[in-house]
Amino acid sequence: MTLFEVDRLTYSYEQVTALNELSLSILEGTRVALLGANGSGKSTLLRLLDGLYFGQSGSICFRGDELTEDLFSHEDFALEFRKEVGLVFQNPDVQLFNPTVFDEVAFSPLQLRWPKSEVRDRVDEILNRLRIFHLKDRVPHRLSGGEKKRVALASVLVLDPAVLLLDEPTAALDPRSQSQLIDLLVEWGGGAKSVITATHDLRDLGDIADRCYVLDSGLLAAEGTPDEILRDQELLQNANLVHAHRHRHVSGVTHSHPHLH
Amino acid sequence: MSGFHRHRKGGLIEHTIDGLYMAMERALHSENSAHSRGLLQRLDPRVKVAGLFALILAASLATRLWVIAAVFAAAVCLAALSLISIRTLATRVWIGAFTFTAAIAIPALFLTPGATIYRLPWLNWSVTHQGVTTAGYLVSRVETTATLALLLIFTTPWMHILKALRVFRVPVVFVVILGMTCRYILLMLQTAHEMFESRKSRTVGVMSASEQRRMAISGAGVLLTKTFQLSGDVYLAMQSRGFRGEVYLLDDFRMQPRDWLALTLFAALAAAAVWTGR
Numbered sequence: 001m002t003l004f005e006v007d008r009l010t011y012s013y014e015q016v017t018a019l020n021e022l023s024l025s026i027l028e029g030t031r032v033a034l035l036g037a038n039g040s041g042k043s044t045l046l047r048l049l050d051g052l053y054f055g056q057s058g059s060i061c062f063r064g065d066e067l068t069e070d071l072f073s074h075e076d077f078a079l080e081f082r083k084e085v086g087l088v089f090q091n092p093d094v095q096l097f098n099p100t101v102f103d104e105v106a107f108s109p110l111q112l113r114w115p116k117s118e119v120r121d122r123v124d125e126i127l128n129r130l131r132i133f134h135l136k137d138r139v140p141h142r143l144s145g146g147e148k149k150r151v152a153l154a155s156v157l158v159l160d161p162a163v164l165l166l167d168e169p170t171a172a173l174d175p176r177s178q179s180q181l182i183d184l185l186v187e188w189g190g191g192a193k194s195v196i197t198a199t200h201d202l203r204d205l206g207d208i209a210d211r212c213y214v215l216d217s218g219l220l221a222a223e224g225t226p227d228e229i230l231r232d233q234e235l236l237q238n239a240n241l242v243h244a245h246r247h248r249h250v251s252g253v254t255h256s257h258p259h260l261h
Numbered sequence: 262m263s264g265f266h267r268h269r270k271g272g273l274i275e276h277t278i279d280g281l282y283m284a285m286e287r288a289l290h291s292e293n294s295a296h297s298r299g300l301l302q303r304l305d306p307r308v309k310v311a312g313l314f315a316l317i318l319a320a321s322l323a324t325r326l327w328v329i330a331a332v333f334a335a336a337v338c339l340a341a342l343s344l345i346s347i348r349t350l351a352t353r354v355w356i357g358a359f360t361f362t363a364a365i366a367i368p369a370l371f372l373t374p375g376a377t378i379y380r381l382p383w384l385n386w387s388v389t390h391q392g393v394t395t396a397g398y399l400v401s402r403v404e405t406t407a408t409l410a411l412l413l414i415f416t417t418p419w420m421h422i423l424k425a426l427r428v429f430r431v432p433v434v435f436v437v438i439l440g441m442t443c444r445y446i447l448l449m450l451q452t453a454h455e456m457f458e459s460r461k462s463r464t465v466g467v468m469s470a471s472e473q474r475r476m477a478i479s480g481a482g483v484l485l486t487k488t489f490q491l492s493g494d495v496y497l498a499m500q501s502r503g504f505r506g507e508v509y510l511l512d513d514f515r516m517q518p519r520d521w522l523a524l525t526l527f528a529a530l531a532a533a534a535v536w537t538g539r
Contacts, residue, residue, distance in 0.1 A: 052497045075505065082503040089501075093451070094494035097444050099418060106511055111503030116511055141451065155502065 001028045001063070003163065003194050004049055009058035011044055018044040020218040021058065026196065026211075028063075033209035034198040035229065037240035040215040042198035043090060046165045049196065050087040051078075079112055086156035090167040092148035095155060096140035101132065104140050105154045112159070126158045130184070146177040153181070157188070164188070166197040170204070182207055200241060205230065214239050294415045299343030301416035305520040306425040309417055312527025313409045319531040320405040323538025326397055332534050333405040336412060343416050350408060358407045359400060366396035419443060424508040433506035440508075444495055449488040456480055456487075 004026040011019045018041045026032050034042045047053045048060055051067045060067045062081065072078045086108075089095045098104040102123060109119040127133040132150050135143065140151055149169070156164065169185070170178040182204050185195060197208050205212065205226045212229045214222040216239045222229065229235070236242040295302060301309060320332045340350055375391030413422065423436050460476065468476070 047497065050501050052501055078505065079503060082501070087498075087501045089494065089498055091491075091494070093448075094491060095498040097495055097499065099420070103420075103511075107504075108502040110509040110511065111505070111507075113509065116513075119511060141447075 002026070002061075003028045003030075003063065005059075005061040006045075006049075007059050007061075009048065009055045009060060011041075011048060011053060011055045013044075018218050019048070019055070022215075022218065022220055023058075024213055024220060024223065026194070029192060029194055031195045031208060031210045032197070033205055033212045033226070034196065034215060035200065035202070035205075035212055035239070035241060036198075036215035036221075037200055039217075040239070041218040042200075042215055043167050045215070046087060046167050046196070046198050050085055050165055051081060052087075082108070083112055083159055084161055085163040085165065086159055086161035087165040088153055088156050088167060088169060090171060092145075092152035093141075095152040096148060099139065100136065101127070101138050101140055101143075101151050102136040104151055105158050108155060108159050122158055126154045130154045130157070145172050146174060149173060149177070149181070153184075161193075163194045163196070166195065166199075168199055168201075169197060170199070170201060178204075202230065202236070202241060214241070216240075294345065295418045295421075297344050299345070299416065301339060301343040301412060303519070304416075304523050305514055305516055306417050306421040307428055307514055308516075308520045308524045308527070309413055310422065310425040310429065312524060312531075313413050315527055315531035316534070317406045317409050319534035319538065320402055320409070322535055325538045326394075326401060328534050328538035329398070329401045329405055332530075333401065333408065335530060336405060336408040340408070340412055340415075343412065345412070345415050349415075350411070354407045354411050355404060358403050362400050362403045366399045369395045369399070420508060420510055421512070424510055425514070427508055428514070436508065437506050441492065441496060445488065445492045448491050448495065449484065452487050452491060453480075453484050456484060 002025055004024075006022055006024045006026075008021045008023055009019055010017065010021055022041070022045070034045060036042045044053065048055060048067075049062075051062075051072055054067070054069055062085070065071060065077070072081070096104055098107055105123045105126060106119050109122060110116075114122070123136075124133070127136055130150050130153065132147065132154060135147060135151065140148065143151065149172075153169070164185075166185070170181055173181065185197075186207055188195075195208065199205075199208075209226050212222075212224060212226055213220060214229060214235060221239050222232065222235050224232075233242065316332055316336070320329050323329050323332070337347070337350070341347075370388050370392040371386045373389050373392035373395050375389035377387040378390050378393065379388040380386070381388070417425075419440075423440055426436050426439070427433070457480070460480070
């Protein structure tokens with residue numbers, strides 16, 4: 001079943017076209033990577049998929065319903081959509097606006113009018129699962145970058161959404177935190193959820209995606225499996241996802257060529 | 262950890278960083294103070310919003326100085342019983358309110374026609390009785406209402422205030438704007454703090470006063486643009502998590518006997534102030 005159907009979607013910020021007649025289809029239950037360099041339109045596409053922006057032309061359908069401002073003005077649809085689709089922003093600071101970590105994570109279920117006892121239980125559960133229970137009374141603004149990212153993730157995962165949209169989830173995380181986050185996302189929902197990740201980091205592509213879409217200047221440059229995309233060096237170089245730089249191999253040889261790490 | 266460090270010496274950059282640090286600390290202090298165990302903190306937020314608003318109205322309507330002074334004294338007593346120090350009131354409200362109000366009130370001392378009670382040496386300007394009365398009313402009203410408003414902010418978590426406003430049928434759009442304004446200010450302080458620290462890390466040697474002023478002015482525009490963009494993203498993040506303007510909290514508002522008693526006392530005090538202050 002098709003989860004998102006994007007058809008000839010165009011979105012512009014005043015003079016700059018972020019997405020230009022983009023068409024793609026995302027199936028239910030798949031893990032998708034949106035690849036592209038900075039400014040390629042990945043974050044904009046995620047916001048469009050989350051019903052926060054609406055295209056100037058073209059359309060996005062979610063499970064057959066075209067996402068329009070008019071549709072989101074209906075409370076029943078809006079609340080159901082917010083329950084089903086969660087977006088984790090690239091900058092966790094924009095997602096943390098409550099006085100404590102507990103309040104932050106409880107924000108979404110309260111907005112969706114869950115029973116209060118269920119909200120408390122669910123928040124405790126997700127804080128424990130993400131190993132941040134000890135932070136529950138802390139002020140979010142005072143946390144470290146990695147902690148903020150976890151709280152931001154918890155604030156979305158608390159709803160157990162069927163679709164998770166992630167904008168550069170491992171950006172600015174140390175290697176250990178990156179690895180833990182990838183493990184969490186791979187295990188989350190027993191792998192049955194739809195996860196759409198915008199990233200320019202190709203290292204963990206095989207773990208986070210079954211299908212990849214490469215964006216370049218708002219256009220769809222390619223699509224395929226992670227192996228197919230990673231094998232196409234010319235595509236990756238043209239999309240600014242790999243570059244040549246000098247480095248030293250274990251053998252001691254130092255030279256320059258494009259590579260993924 | 263993201264933290265802030267005081268700078269004891271330095272020029273404009275260091276002073277600005279210090280000032281921003283203090284402002285953020287104050288914002289966090291307000292939220293902590295709202296959770297302490299003082300008199301007002303124990304009351305239902307609706308009672309505080311209604312009661313303090315009634316007192317603000319009474320102080321604004323009163324036409325006798327001693328009545329405004331009595332409401333002011335009541336506000337100071339409430340602050341003391343709510344574990345808010347006189348020092349906090351003085352530094353957070355009184356000095357600032359007096360400075361701004363005095364700038365408006367001082368011309369009234371000389372410009373209001375009436376009986377001369379003092380003549381300035383050298384300038385020979387007349388201070389009139391009516392001018393002093395007018396300035397006195399203005400300053401006392403502003404100080405009293407600002408103190409009462411601060412009592413509400415210091416004794417009530419911000420989200421509870423917003424929810425209480427909705428209980429009183431304040432329109433959603435107003436509550437959203439109020440909520441966003443608070444976040445906008447915090448984001449602006451945070452962004453400004455980072456900008457000035459970044460600037461400091463790239464500054465070698467001593468900057469002249471004019472260079473520092475130029476830097477501050479150029480930074481202000483960038484800061485507003487960045488903050489505007491960030492606060493827009495915050496609103497999107499709220500929308501993405503189901504926010505539609507209404508405020509929902511884990512804590513239910515429940516009126517206790519002490520809340521009814523407090524509401525009665527607030528109403529009686531406000532009514533007495535309005536009646537005697539006619």
